[in-house]
Amino acid sequence: MNPALVQAEIAQLIQTLSTIGAPLQALLPAAAVLLVALAVVPAWRPFLGPAVAASAFVLLLGEIVLVWFHWRLYDLAVVVSPDTGRIVGRVAVPLWVESEKLYVWALALALMAVLIRRHRQELLPGVTVILAVLMAGAALWGKPFTEPLPSFLGQYLGYLQAMASGDPARMFAAYQGMEGARQFYYNTVYMWVHPPALFFAYATFAISFVATLVMMRERHSAYETTSYRWARLGYLPLTAGMLLGFPWAIIAWQGESWWWSGKVNMSIMMWILYTALLHARLYLRRKGMWRWVAAISILAFLVLLLTYLATYIVPGAHSYM
């Protein structure tokens, strides 16, 4: 491995991604404003369905660009042992970390919004507003095309510089950090299952939340059924994703009190609330129970949002701070 050459190729790759993706990234906030307008103005609602489908298409195009970027990065991001000089592996950076998290969530929600059939007319305005927020957030906060993977690239470029330094102590320390991240974070099978399962669930819960709001407005059980159907669709990947986090946490955070990390706490609260929601509706025939079901559904979605934000604002094992 020639560290300088790899560094130059990565810089070239980032430049190409930025050239292709920057217009797309600029388009997303504009599309978000348009979507909100279409959702809010009743006379424009007939255009909402096609606009959501077009947004899903644009997001999908962007995702294809990101897949290409990650594929090329996988070719370049090799980890070499300073002892033997041999390649021990390549870093497979998943498509749902760092700057790309909101983008994946927006993509999942956009695709689901296209697929909504039951109560489509009633749900689409609310779902579109959430989609618009996610799209704007993905473009303005995440910046996946112009500022891709800042944490990974920072660490990897630091590793390349250490490998080029010729200082054995520095090389070994950088290698240990990079190889640890490769084995226990980026390349682990849990990383490739746990986050996408949760983002799928988050998208379904957003639709379930909107259906609950419609239920409260219309005061009819048909919307509760719709809300329940979306919630149960998300509950399975949520449970699977969270269960899979357990052995991963035991391996990756050995010796740490990870269970009191803010993110883990909030995630468990979210799961508990969605479990409570699915159980509470068993008693829906009791008079007034629908209010409790609605309250739990809204609280669960608020906790979902806090769970997402906890990664960035509360320190702990599962934190980006």
Add this chain to the structure above:
Amino acid sequence: MTEPVRQKNWDFALTVITVALLGTLGVQSFIGTLYVWWATTAIPGFEISGYGQFVWWMNAIAAPQVVALVVVMGLCVPKRLFDRTALVVVSGAMIAIGMAAWAFTGSFQNGLAVYLALAALIQAGVVVLTVAGARGPSYMTEGRLVKTGSGLLHQGFIGFAFVVVALQRSAFMLPAFWIATALTLLGTVLAFYADRFAWRKTVRVEVDRSFADEQ
């Protein structure tokens, strides 16, 4: 074999206790999260000097709640099989055996593990009887596949609790975890989507109604 009305009240009571315990744990977690958020900015060096003590306090406050939660989860199991008198006897026996294991081994964790193992055993009986179509087990849901799903997913949760309580440092941790996870997920799929897999389709009467008159 069962008394439906009393059974439903017992069901509801256990649900309320479970929700209350989960609620208090949730409040504790939330306050703890807020405290860490505040402390890391307000107390210099909190992560090095104060976080250990925070974890100690959180563990100490949560422990009795978690134990109560495990006990309630265990009590949810025999309700499917036994009538009220037998239910009290079986539940009491489960707790007594767990406490005896605690006293005998000197480890509270072992006592909980034995208690959970008993719950898992009874739940396995519930699942077998449900799959066989026996009339004994009582559920709030309808349809054999849905009931089997509910039985399996609760078996999975008991299995997961057993892994957390007893197997975290054991070589059996991962195999047991995967079995518990598979049972939970299979059970969830059956409980939610049984109508898609059912051989004999039953027409579920879902009566839509307005909530407008309900205060």
